[in-house]
Amino acid sequence: MAVIALLTDFGAxxxxxxxxxxxxxSIAPQAQIVDIxxxxxxxxxxxxxxxxxxxxxxxxxxTIYVAVVDPGVGGTRRPIALHTPWGYGxxxxxxxxxxxxxxxxxxxxxxxxxxxxxxxxSQTFHGRDIFAPAAAYLAAGVPLxxxxxxxxxxxxxxxxxxxxxxxxxxxxxxxxxxxxxGNLITTLPANVISPDCRLQVALAGHVIPWGRCYSDVxxxxxxxxxxxxxxxxxxxxxxxAAQFFNAKIGDAVALVLSP
Numbered sequence: 001m002a003v004i005a006l007l008t009d010f011g012a013x014x015x016x017x018x019x020x021x022x023x024x025x026s027i028a029p030q031a032q033i034v035d036i037x038x039x040x041x042x043x044x045x046x047x048x049x050x051x052x053x054x055x056x057x058x059x060x061x062x063t064i065y066v067a068v069v070d071p072g073v074g075g076t077r078r079p080i081a082l083h084t085p086w087g088y089g090x091x092x093x094x095x096x097x098x099x100x101x102x103x104x105x106x107x108x109x110x111x112x113x114x115x116x117x118x119x120x121x122s123q124t125f126h127g128r129d130i131f132a133p134a135a136a137y138l139a140a141g142v143p144l145x146x147x148x149x150x151x152x153x154x155x156x157x158x159x160x161x162x163x164x165x166x167x168x169x170x171x172x173x174x175x176x177x178x179x180x181x182g183n184l185i186t187t188l189p190a191n192v193i194s195p196d197c198r199l200q201v202a203l204a205g206h207v208i209p210w211g212r213c214y215s216d217v218x219x220x221x222x223x224x225x226x227x228x229x230x231x232x233x234x235x236x237x238x239x240x241a242a243q244f245f246n247a248k249i250g251d252a253v254a255l256v257l258s259p
Contacts, residue, residue, distance in 0.1 A: 002139035009040040027136035045069040063087040074123030079110040095159030108148040182240030188232040197257040
């Protein structure tokens with residue numbers, strides 16, 4: 001039974017997510033559909049890239065991932081599908097799948113209209129008319145190469161967050177994602193931390209103490225720690241760090257290492 005995992009910025013209020021599932025089940029009724037989430041901030045495909053990277057290691061091999069955060073829908077960006085050792089990715093060619101490119105062994109542009117929902121797809125809802133059908137046909141056993149023209153990975157849109165930079169006193173990074181709790185997830189990985197150093201994080205003119213878990217500080221107090229994702233995170237114990245610091249994705253964050 002094929003697993004199809006959905007990740008979108010469609011939210012829960014409208015009909016869009018339900019329509020994706022209806023299209024998939026109309027083509028592949030035995031498919032098992034799982035929601036990674038539909039609360040990606042609108043148009044922020046870079047946030048979707050982060051969430052996809054966090055999710056896919058926990059799914060069974062062969063899962064088909066439909067990631068639709070697509071501000072360029074109907075424009076010049078291509079709809080694509082790719083195969084990797086852990087499964088398939090289906091979505092827009094806007095950089096969302098960049099971390100998968102080094103291990104992808106096949107990529108197609110979804111150009112074969114017989115595998116679309118209709119030969120005349122909506123220019124505002126490729127999720128319904130192109131991406132969901134492509135995923136469903138893959139789940140039904142149609143080979144990837146049948147869905148469209150083989151495409152060179154080097155021609156695809158590539159994007160990665162700026163890597164952390166060393167400084168005189170530690171590392172400089174940015175906020176790459178803000179979760180539902182307002183936790184600020186940075187681009188600073190755990191492996192830049194020396195176990196023999198005293199740690200602090202600087203953000204928006206504030207110096208934030210280091211902790212092991214959220215409850216290391218009083219309720220309402222900021223704390224910096226390593227989150228479950230393996231990156232330095234700025235949180236607020238039972239509060240909202242994004243609101244506390246008026247922070248947004250892309251803001252600079254410094255990790256200060258003191259002997």
